[in-house]
Amino acid sequence: MNEASLVGPDDGETIRLGPARIRILEDGSTTGHRLGIGEITLAPHTEGPPQHRHAQHDEGFYVVSGTVHFTIGETTHVAPAGTLAMIPPGAPHTFANPGAEPAVMLNTFTPDLYVQYFRDLRDMIADGRELTPQATVEVMSRYATVPATDYA
Secondary structure (H helix, E strand, O other): OOOOOOOOOOOOEEEEEOOEEEEEEEOOOOOOOOOEEEEEEEOOOEEOOOOEEEOOOEEEEEEEEOEEEEEEOOEEEEEEOOOEEEEOOOOOEEEEEOOOOOEEEEEEEEOOOHHHHHHHHHHHHHOOOOOOHHHHHHHHHHHOEEEOOOOO
């Protein structure tokens, strides 16, 4: 039997990663692991992860509130609320909230590979490891994701 999933505004799995909060809305269990969805809240003046490339999943970002800066290769795009950024496999990218207000994004993963990435980072912090760029890259590598140091 197929069951629908409804996640209310105070529901979902919440993962805190330093100045970022991720609320998992769909972990892939309802979609046959074809799609994962999270809500990311970035505190003001927050840098995102090191610029990186995914080999096995598309990633989407819809800016719900605030303004997010997406860096794709060497180009930074200022994305106010209402902006959608779709990142295909292989495209180098990162994001940040350099502004004075929180920013909220809806984040999609097709397939759902990256939901577990956030859980792994949470568990790493719970085990006493610091959330550094190097530690983030190490966890990314478990999900066919590598740092993007060239933009060819």
